[in-house]
Structures are given as structure tokens and as C-alpha cells.
Amino acid sequence: MTPVITLLTDYGLEDGYVAACHGVIAGIAPEARVIDVCHVIPAGDVRRGAAILAQTIPYLPEGVHIGAVDPGVGGARRAVAVEAGGRVFIGPDNGLLSWAVHASGGARAAYEISDADHFLHPVSPTFHGRDVFAPVAGRLCGGLRPADLGPEVPPARLVTLPEPTSLLREGSVEGEVVSVDRNGNTQLSIAAGDLHALGVRVGDTLGVRLGRRQFALPYRETYAAVPPGELVAFADSAGLVAIAVNFGDAAQRLGLPPGAHVRLSPSP
Amino acid sequence: MTPVITLLTDYGLEDGYVAACHGVIAGIAPEARVIDVCHVIPAGDVRRGAAILAQTIPYLPEGVHIGAVDPGVGGARRAVAVEAGGRVFIGPDNGLLSWAVHASGGARAAYEISDADHFLHPVSPTFHGRDVFAPVAGRLCGGLRPADLGPEVPPARLVTLPEPTSLLREGSVEGEVVSVDRNGNTQLSIAAGDLHALGVRVGDTLGVRLGRRQFALPYRETYAAVPPGELVAFADSAGLVAIAVNFGDAAQRLGLPPGAHVRLSPSP
């Protein structure tokens, strides 16, 4: 079976950084298929990187999954390889991998990436994606085992990001903005299923509360169900409630940054 | 022969959406080579997607070609597989595929994509690229035939975009702006051959009429033939007349949106 390596970074596309990672992998594991998950995570935005990796991972073949959103690179943070399901996640131990590990069934075992024999030398203090993660991923495709990378780390000691919370109350559900995509579509931590449990059906109207603001919003199957320029809520492709403006930018319109608190209820 | 799948979407690069499509394809058709045509079509701009797909298709190997610029996703529009030449086009029946189908010799047969056995489940109402088009494309590489996807659609009933028009008159040729690239180079619907038929040769001066404005423009082999900052017309890589500013933005300078009407004539 073709081994698969996936790459998520905040390196951007303006430089040759992503290509250097591809090149290192191609040199060590020419048979591997490399899939770019995303390279324009806002610089250092570990939470956004974690959200995108976790939401994409169910659709990626099992393989070695590199995450490199690493504002502490070269500092004290450790690098880890985490086994979860049939996957191996590689990256900094800063929480970036935690939601994807959770989505893959939880960490079965984890190892510090510390045996420099597997690295590219000299190791740049600021570019572990190229000099540590890429060569290690390539070697894992060639038969190296995660346990060969360094000492075991108890999974409970891995850094994890707090999962975005949601709270189902009587008559309402509370959550927060998980992330915002380039079109300004705003993904909430509220599962569409929770709305359903409250009796909300597609076609109904939702009551929305943002801080001290309150308003009503149509709940539809898709953003295309409302006229251009209008606000709408719908279940997005991850099964979460999203707020969008058809042909517009909901995050900007409503002033909704990641982490903002939102309460939804069936409209009276 | 290595099967080829190509992808054109308006999903952008800021999320994992494109990667999810790659992942689904890699899981179903690991032997396929996937070529990204473009993923930053302006959201919902079917016309721009159609233009880019049609202009790129002659340079892509025959294969399965996914188009997902789909402002009506989840609504009433149907999804289709269209056979044209040795290619199969897959996407919404909203005109997006029509120019590329035409450029590939016209639709030989078309089928509604309706047999949900071939989809990824649950099917997100807003993400058919991942849940419908990608798995169907992968399975077509593995031997499934377009006719297996659903009922036949008479090619004449496929939605088509009006082809950008051009009209060769005595002494002038009229057309419109087809699309504008990121550098502001403005591609017209006027074939370079039509200018030639009017007696225009490289090195000549063109008369240009835009609404009530009229001006002269050098017609050269390439934009590099004029000094930086100057306007120029030339035959672009698709054989169409383009208006550019060397190291500048012609669309902005001239106020030329897609669809704007332009008349060219040999300068008196």
C-alpha cells in the first residue's frame, strides 16, 4: 500500500519552506504520497491549526501526519510522535495535534522525538518541519517505529488544548466560535444534533444571543437557501452549526472572533 | 496508464477542504495522479471557474475532471457526469463545466449523479466536492462507468453558460472581457485571428473603444514589449487578445470588469 504523509503548517506559500519539506520527504521516502492539508494557518495560531487538522483527519488515509504550527520552535517545547488509531501524528507538543488525536480515538502511545540520528543535520533551530518532522516522517514510512524516536511520553502528559465547549441547557444550547474560514463562515462548537434535541428543524427560525445582542436567524439546509447578503445558520460539513452570509462575510458582519460566546435557542 | 483526476474549486486554501477531497480520492484510488487546477476561484463565480477550466483543459491529460464552484449546493441543482472526447467531467449542472465540455468536443453523453451507493456517507448538504464528486471520481478510475451513476440526461438539457461573444464586422471586431487574472491582465473574447483578418499585425496600433471612451493601444507580441507602466494589447496564451499593463494592472487602470464590452479596430 502506498504510504501517506500529510502536512499542515503555518509556513505560507510565499517561500520555499513547504517545498523543502516535500523535497526532504521525496529524498527519503520517494514512494510516499504527500497530501498538503493546509499551509496558510495564521502564523502561530495553534488553535486554528488544531481545528483544521481535526476536521480534515477523518477524510485522510491512515498515515504519518505532520503538524507544524510551532510558535515555540527552538524553545523548550518538546517534539512528539503520537500513535492514535492507525495513525502517527508528528509535531510540537503544544496542543496542535490534540484535537486530531482525540478525533482518531485518543493517544495509544506517545514518544518524544529526540534521537537526532533521524534528523537532517545541521538542525535549524527555527525549521523543525524540514529538519526534524519531514525526515522522521519519511523514515517512519520506511519501517522506523515511533518507539525508535525517543523515550515514551505518558499520553496523559501530552499538552492538550481545551476542547471548544458547548452546553445543552433546557431550551437553549451555548457554545463558542471554533474558527472562521476565509469567506467569513463562522463555525460554532454547537453540534447540529443538539439543536435537533431542542426540537429545531431545518426551516425553523433560531434565536441567537451574542453578548447583549439578540436576533433571529433562519436555520436552513445550506447557505444557498437564503438570498444573497442574508444571514443564515446551517449544519456545516463537520456536523457543527455554522453562521454564514450567502455571498458575504458573517464573521465581519457580526463581529465574531474565534472563542466568542454564542447561545442558540428555538425561536418562540 | 496512470489515471488522472483534476480538481477545480472555490474552496480556497485557508481550510482543509481541498485536502479532504485529496484524502478521499487517495483512499479510493491510491494509484490516481491528482492535479489541482485552481482552488481560489472567487466564491460562487461560476463564470470565472468555467473560463479557467476551459482554458486549462487542453493541457491536461484525459481523465476525470471535477469542477466544484457550486453556489447552489444542497439546493435543487442536479449533479452530472458529462462525457466529452476521452474525458469525464463531474460537477454541478450549473454551466461551470459547459465551456470545458465544449472545448473537449461537446457532450457525447451525460448522466445525473444520483446513485448514493457511490457517495461518502453521511453526505454533507454543503460539501458535495468531498462526499459526492471525489468518491465518484475515484470509483470512475476503478472501473465504474458514468452510466452507472444515474439516469441519462440528454446533452441538450445540460445547463450551459452563454459563450462570451465576439462579432467581426467590417473594419472592427467587438467582444467582451472574459476574465481578469490576479495581475489585472484582461482577457477578451476576441480571437487574435480576427484581428489578423482585419489586417492588424504585431507592431501596429489598435483603436480601442470602451463605452464612450476611445484610445489607441500598441499591439505587440508580448506585454514585455512596452516600457513598464504602459498599456499594451497582445495575443495571450489562449490565442485571445489580452490588454495588460507591463508591471501593472490593466483592469484597474481601465475599469474593465468581466462582461465589459470592448471594440477593437485597426488604427486609421
Next chain:
Amino acid sequence: MTPVITLLTDYGLEDGYVAACHGVIAGIAPEARVIDVCHVIPAGDVRRGAAILAQTIPYLPEGVHIGAVDPGVGGARRAVAVEAGGRVFIGPDNGLLSWAVHASGGARAAYEISDADHFLHPVSPTFHGRDVFAPVAGRLCGGLRPADLGPEVPPARLVTLPEPTSLLREGSVEGEVVSVDRNGNTQLSIAAGDLHALGVRVGDTLGVRLGRRQFALPYRETYAAVPPGELVAFADSAGLVAIAVNFGDAAQRLGLPPGAHVRLSPSP
């Protein structure tokens, strides 16, 4: 061994231009692995293209390396194939390839790309990436030799960009800004080793002189070693000194365009 073709262009991602190159290569050399180095070089910025290609090339497998930042395309500039180390570089003879050729051991032989039998026809005067470089690269993977492309060009007659200079004096080292990445990190032509020769160690303070401005800067292992918003100098992943703002934009803060002159010294 899988042949490798790499692509660096200023075509941008908004069009199908890069895909057309991939498609042409896939048609001629379906077995080749294609690695995208960068496609968002600012239009016509030969110097930035040269810097990125040269800094990435050590991490790419040996192969055929296309560079297409080509403001003179269709004009008098010639196209060349340059052999250096085990690599073949293909592109315009405008200096774009020169730093990467140098980084690969220097030109062993060079040939004008003039035999149109190997091109795609008709050759667009503005799109040699697709019609000249891509098919030639594909054919080189299939056994064609660079010497088959056209007459030999003495390596000494190839156009070369002036290497960014740096001058180690007694007590200071002078250099210039080589390039600026999307985060505003500013890469200097000053080798970290030269600072070391002046006695500067990680943890020290640097004296910086920019024109008539003078200030002190912490020299650290990585930009993460200073608080967010603070300036820092460090050795970047290419072994050169870089000036950055942790979570900020150093080029903008300091007004440092490529080519700007910088002098560094140990702080007294």
C-alpha cells in the same frame, strides 16, 4: 528511481497556469514526481525568485528544476538548460537560475533551448513555462539530454545576478537585505558564521546600523526567544542572519526593503 521535476514561477494561484504546466508534464512524463517550489513570486521579481530557488535547492532531490520568472518572455532573452552537480536547471537566461546553479556547484555546461521539436506547438509568446520549459523537462526525464536542446552556451556567458554581498571588517560585518518573507522576516546576506567570527554568541546584544539609524537588538537562537512584538536577530534556516519581530512584521517596522544596507557589530 522516480524522476523529479520542480517548478518555481510567478504565475500565481488564481489561474490555471500552474496546472497547465503540471498537465503537460503528466502527459509526457507520467512517472515523474513534480514538486512545487513556489508560484507566488511577485510578478517579474527575478531576484526574489533566485533567492528562494537557491535556498530551497539543497533540500530537493536531484532532478530537472524549472524556473519561470520571466519578465522578458517573448523578447530577446534566451532560454537555457544549465547542468550543475547532478541537476539540470531550465529557464530564462536572466539570472533567475544563477544563485541556485552556484549553490549546486556551479555550471558544468549550458545549452540554449532552441530546438523547437521539443516544444508544445503553437508556442505562446507569453507562456514558455507551459510550451517550452514543461515539455522539455518532461522529455529530459525520458532520456533526452540537455545537449540535444540546442547550441552550447559557455557557462561564463550566462547571465548571473550579483550575489548579495557581505563584508567582514574589523569589529563589524556589512551586508544587505536579501529577501523578505510573508511574515516580514528579513533575511540578510550576512552569514551567522561571520557574526560568530566577531565573537557574537547567542544571548548577546547586537549593534545594528541602518542608514543613519542605530539601535541594539538581542541575538537569540530563535524569534520565539523574545516576547511577542519585540525585535530579535537570529540565524535562520539558511544559516543567514535574519531580523524578525516575534508575532510581528520586521520589514514593515524597520522599513527594510530587499537591497537595503545593514551593518551589524557586537554591542560594546
